[in-house]
Amino acid sequence: MSHHDAARTALRICPLCEATCGLTLTIEGSRVTGARGDRDDVFSQGFICPKGASFGELDGDPDRLRTPLVRKDGRLQEASWDEAFDAVAAGLRPLIEQYGPNAVGVVLGNPNVHTMAGALYPPVLLTTLRTRNLFTASTLDQMPKHVSSGLLFGSAVAIPVPDLDRTDHLLLLGANPLESNGSLCTAADFPGKLKALRRRGGKLVVVDPRRTRTAKLxxxxxxxxxxxxxxxxxxxxxxxxxxxxxxxxxxxxxVDGLDELREAIRPFTPEAVAEACDIPADKIRTIARELAAAPAAAVYGRIGSSTVEYGTLANWLVDVLNILTGNLDRPGGALFPLAATDRAPRPAGPGKGFLLGRWHSRVSAHPEAKGELPMAAIAEEIETPGEGQIRAIISLAANPVLSAPDGNRLDTALAGLDFMVSVDPYLNETSRRAHVVLPPPPPSQSAHYDFAFTAFSVRNQVRYTRPAVPLEEDRLDESEILARLVLAVGGMHGAEPSAVDAMVIDSTLAKAVADPLSPVHGRDPKELAAQLTGRTGPERRLDLMLRLGPYGDGFGAQGGAHDAAREGAREGAREGAQESVQGSAHGRGTDRGAHGLSLERLLAHPHGIDLGPLESRIPQVLKTRSGRIELFPEPIAADLPRLRRALGDRAAALVLVGRRHLRSNNSWMHNVPTLNSGTNRCTLQVHPEDAARLGLVDGATARVTADGGAFDVPVEVTDTVRTGVVSLPHGWGHDRPGTRMKVAAASPGVNVNQLLDGSRLDPLSGTAVLNGFPVEVAPVD
Structure with a gap:
């Protein structure tokens, strides 16, 4: 049989950015040799970007670790899985027993939300460990949105997304979806959706200091x-x-708080802000009028408006504008998705609300937000002796040495830990400091379900792909790695990893049968557990979540979870979803029948099931203590005077902003030759006028200096960046010794976060100020 005859195809949802496109992989033996868009995917309909096209190259990267590494005599050496977990248990348990759970810090990186195991097991790990020292990529990115949503709507995950397919007017701030493919707004082919908006006569307004590809459109x-x-x-x-x-x-x-907001916002006239923003007052008035006049409009802000000094205030005002223009929770505006694994809707009414600062970090007393402390505070928590000092770190798919401020300080701090375990496919700038490195298998050998991104999707849909390639003999599935980690931390080292899934299933079913609003209220949890299907623990847990979810079969309850939930949700929304599951345009539909959703039903639809357009969900989605939208919550009111003071600030002569590349996602894709090429370069973009004033020449080297340090970087003179602003991409700086990423190390670039000392934070969310901070730039002779 020829080499070509052996090729087969398999479906896989792409895990390389938030767009979650469906791929058709070409597989020869156990190697992925090609990837194209899946035209039959109910959500992405064939769209693909360079990251998805390079799936095979990333999957087969020879620098990916295959076996665990354990530090012996100061050196990381290959070890068996059993040796590695023995070392984890021996390293962590004595520290927890002697110093308590807060002696262990947990660091979660961005790739966790791109894997099934990364969504299912960290919550169990945190429940088992009970540490208050949790740090995630959210405080380098989206935490301001979680905080503003928590304060407005009572839930940190109630995040409205722009209804891209039906809007007439989109005001987009600090986002560049033509490069990023979108973020906290899951949309396959975001570029196509923006072009469609313009084709149907809608308007796209982009606010950005750079003339990005999105701004050009x-x-x-x-x-x-x-x-x-x-x-x-x-x-x-x-x-x-x-x-x-x-x-x-x-x-x-x-809505509560309208009058208080009107009063508080009075000083911020267009004339008062014009100089600070460098936008004429009459232009600001026109934008406001057009926003109010549009038949349906949405305001959407992302990284550029989050990772700044007033990040939470900016994210709050995005939704304030959506509310005041009547565009929140209506078609064509900004709507709340309803994912298949969400809890089934409950009756509307007051909830627990959202609290900030329930505890504070030990050294600088930073308030927690959503159970997390600022990533920028890890180093001081490790370095500073005393009760509650972090002595061990569990790092899951995280590279804070590059992604957080002042990596040099953090690098030194990590080297001084008593113990560190890293779950990572690479020996990168952070995992090289670990005592044990546990490598998950490549994505082709992993099942995939997007728990996080379906909750931010511009259309309700559900898709699942089993592994495209069988797990190789010498590898462990990521779910087993994380389950064994949970057991090692919880003092159950050596128990069967399946015990972790069984424990979660039992406790979930126990709660469900005791809940009068659940479709399985009063039933026998053992009988329900016996009905779960799936080859693995994670599949059984997915089946459980789908069946108890808003579109679920409720384990055969009359009418499924839908009817049980209907009391609390708008009937039309549920019926709309029902119709679109039974059949809709684009050949997306499927016969749902009376049974509702389950893993079995989902497996019968390999290209996914379309659950229909987003629907109105207020008041049911509100979980504030008042049961209403709290437009002007106290923490916001307390922070607003700080923004008022900014009206009198003198602008810095030169500030730095980041930028995204289509071929890159943070620090973890620079080891793929195809992606680390072309225009994906780590250069300092400078406007021609600034270059002339500073004596900078295109292609020459400049020294950039800020709070936390300085480095030299090649200059790119371009008018795509405005005057007074320079731009560097993030995630670079692959020049530290002891890593094993050959391609990345060959063109390392500089780490933009090394310019920061970690002292600049948005006070409400603890998010690092990674954009708009002052720098000095001078030519290097």
Missing amino acids: ADQHLAIRPGTDALLLAALTQVLFEEKLADPGRLDEH
Whole structure:
């Protein structure tokens, strides 16, 4: 049989960014030799980007670790899985027993949300460990959105997304979806959706200090001064009140705090913010009027408006504008997705609400947000002696030495730990400090379900792919690695890893049968557990979540979970979802029958099941203590004077912003030759006028200096960046000794976060200020 005859195809959802596109992989033997878009995927319909196209190259990267590494005599050496977990138990348990659970810090990186195991097991690990020292990529990225949503709606995960397919007007801030493919807004072919918006006569307004690919596509581009998004949004809000354009529409009866907000926002007139934002007052007024006049509009802000000094205020004002223009929770505006593994909707009414600062970090007293402390605070928590000092780190798919401020300090701190375990496919800038490295298998050998991203999807849908390639003999599935880690931490080292899944299933079913609103109320949990299907623990857990979820079969309960939930949700929304599951346009539909969703039903639809367009979910989605949208919550009111003071600040002569590349996602894709090439370069972009003033020449080297340090970097003179601003991509700096990433090390670039000392944070969310901070730039002779 020829080599070609042996080729087969398999489906796989792409795990390389938030767009979650369906791929068709070509496989020869156990190697992925090609990847193209799956035209029959109910969500992505064939869309693919360079990252997805390079799936095989990333999957087969020879630098990926195959076996565990254990530090012996100061050196990381290959070891068996049993030796590795023995070392983990011996390293962690005595520290927990002697110093308590807070002696262990847990660090979760961005790739966790791109794997099934990364969603299912860290919560169990944290429950088992009970440490307050949790640090995640969220405080380098999206935490301001979680905090503002928590304060407004009562839940940190109630995040409305723009209804891209139906909107007439999109105001986009600090986001570049033509390069990033979207973020906290899961949309396959985001570029195509923006082009479709313009084709149907809609308007796209982009606010960004750089003329990005997204800005070039826009009807209007406002080159704002970095870090001033919150001032611009406050002025837009002020105009809506001043010109009597504020009209929440049907949300009126669900909103508290309108009058207090009107009063508090009064000083932020377009004239007052114009100089700080560098946008003329008349332009600001026009934007506000057009936003209010559009038949349906959405405001959407991302990284550029989150990783700045006023990140939470900016994210809050994004939703304030959606509320005041009557566009929140309506088609064409910003809506709350309903994922298949969400809890089935409950009756509307007051909830527990969202609290900030339930505890504080030990050294600098940073308040927790969503159970997390700022990633920027890890180093001081390790270095500072005393009760509660972090002595061990469990790092899951994280590389904070590159992704957090002041990596040099953190690198030194990690080297001084009593123990560190890293779950990572690479020996990177962070995992090289570990005592034990546990490598998960490549994505082709892993099942995939997007727990996180279906919750931010612009259309409700559900898709699952089993491993495209069987797990090789010498590897452990990521779910087993993380389950064994849970057991080692919990003092159950050596128990069967399946015990972890069984424990979660038992406790979930026990709660469900005791809950009067559950479709399985009063039933026997053992009988229900016996009905679960799936080849693995994670599949059984997925089956459980689907069946108890909003579209689930409720384990055969009459009408399924739908009917049990209907009391608390709008009937039309549920029926709309039902119809679209039974059959819809684009050949997306499927016969749902009376049974509802389960793993078995999902497996019968390998290209996914379309669950219909987003529907209105207020008031049912609200979990505030009042059961209403709390428009002007106390923590926001307390922080607003800080924004007012910014009106009088003198702008720094030069500030730095990051940038995204289509071929890159943070620090973990620079080892793939195809992706580490072309325009994906670590250069300092400088405007021609600034270059002339500073004596910088295209292609020459400049020294960049800021709070935390300095480095030299090649200059790229371009008018795509505005005056007073320079730009560097993030995730670079692959030049530390002891890593095993040959391609990345060959063109290491510089680590932009090394310019920061970690002292600049958004106070409400603890998010590091990675954009809009002052720098000095000078030529290097």
